[in-house]
Amino acid sequence: MSLIAVGVIVLLALFGGATATRVFGHDGQTPFLYAANTDQKAVGPWTHVPTPKSPLFDAYGQLQTPPKGTKSTLFVLGSDGPLGRDELIRLLDGLRTSLEVGVGAMLVSLLISLPLGSLAGYFGGAIDAVVSQLTETIMAFPLLLFLLFANRYLISDFRSVGWSWVVPDGAPAEALLIGVFTAFYPTRLIRAELFALRQEEFVEAAHMVGASNWRILRRHLLPHLAPILLVWAAIAVGTNILAEVGLSFLGVGVQASIPTLGSLLSTVWGTIFNPQTYNSQVYTPWQTVFPMVAIVVTVVSLNRLSEALRRAMEPRETR
């Protein structure tokens, strides 16, 4: 059930934006003058937005309703504010960017935590003491503040790295940051698991036939980590997406013009550094409802997937 939900979300994220652009004949970047009403308020869901060759203005510069029979294009979820961009396509693009950040951050923290956790858990002793003290100290402090600091001062050059629209500028930097600062949890997880595993008989047996430490770690122990890491990964993608939303609220995430689940909300609500109260003259409640629903559905499905994975793995774990 949850696997299907996550699959649908991933498919939507990967192909939804491009397909919707194809189907409706407009993309999420182009502003449409007629997608905002005459008083600058965004149009609601399921609106046919007229697309005349040249927009009609009256003597006062006000946009006029085009004559009947003008071609129009369908905005399924309405537009995103006074700029008049398609909310549906922005939402799908944002879902893709957010998932990219979430999965990327998960991979980064896996890359950091695997060597750290294996060293600490397998060899123990001084390495373990240092790693444990480090993770414990840093985890006691709110990670958010480290994240904020690093984002502002340490990686400002890296923030323009991206690859056309597929990986928007700033998304790799954000994934790297979130990944580095959330690596402590899997480190502890791997350490605890290896601590228990290294006393098992098969490790001893491998030692006896002369396997090197490296080989034991790689061939005998790491496969045992796959189940717990899979469970962790599903939930970590969800929490990373929430972290991305949070960074957008703080105004330090990817640029506000690039749609992510967080920046779709923060364009309406403003950020902490640049607070702006919700302006009902310009925005409709839909622009907050859709991204919020998308966030909650995505994170809940990832959580359920993780739960289902854990349940599926359990019979094997109780050896």
Next chain:
Amino acid sequence: MRVASYLLGRSVRGVLTLLLMIAVGFTLYFAVERQPPVADYYPVVQHGAPPTRQQTDLVRHLFYLDRSKIGLYLTYLGHLAEGDLGHSSTITLDAAQNGHIVDAGPVAPYQALRVTLSILIGGAVLVLLLALPLGAISGTRIGSWTDRAISFGALVLVCTHPMMLGLILKSAGGKVSWLPTSGYCTLLKRPTPTATRLHLPNGTVLRAPLNYHLCGGPKEWATHLILPWLTFAFLFLALYTRMIRASVAETIHEDFVRTARAKGASQLRVISRHVLPSAGLRVLTMVGMEIGTAIGVCVYIESAFGDNGLGSLAVNTLGGGLGALNLPYVLAVIVLITLIVVVGNLIVDMLYAVLDPRVGLQRGQQRTKSLVGGVF
């Protein structure tokens, strides 16, 4: 005796954490502030004139770049031991455009500390008040519809973002006339109007306007904090409900529970006196681990409800909301947050020692952070 040495060990560890975090603060500050921002203080330089030696030296002095870092660290620790968080200073220009370093007032973000502590403590109490009955209800009816509804509701709440939750509650609370949706009121008494001067980290002092809304007293304090508390509670509800549920489901089949039933105790009494206390220890461990996380959550809650707490201060000083970094404020934020975490953990350890005298024996008690902790 063992308990005393255990607590002593934990407090020594807390002090070490504090020293380490201050060192981290120093390291981060000096890693970032290498070039003195002369142009921020001298309009002449801003307009293109090359900075003179004297100007550069003064700004370097202002940003602590010309002193020995170890000496600075030790001096800071000395002041901190006296309860002094330092003074922030700034540069003013005289008529001849010569700069002088002037004192911009002591670093005393105690009002911010009060706001954050109010949210934290009240929120934690509310979490427990809500999670205990909910966890007990779903733990006694594992697999029923009530259980599923509670679990799913809590899951959805934890999968929202505190800022989202806060803003939704704020707009919902805006419909209730007696419920204020922003601001903070002091708990004890109304502050006198002279107390409304605001010292900004960059040295300026804001005087609050005369019609500044002053409020105070327990009732106004509580009404102003209801919505932040609810946001906090909703976010953490899932973790605690789930943990209490698991604990209740585990203990309810134990022999001592059956004995209590056999003695004729009512269901309510069995749950509240025999089953829930054993969940208490686990909850306590969790509370200790989550204090740092909770402060991260407070950043969003304070921002959603416009309270100027420690979280907002931290965001502004560490995140660059005020331009250049200000060392006394950076350190004050780090010290106060670490102190909350360390002191909170010490209180948890004390309660632990009271509830479970075997505490010194189980060295490797499981202290892991929940997954929500990964984010904040």
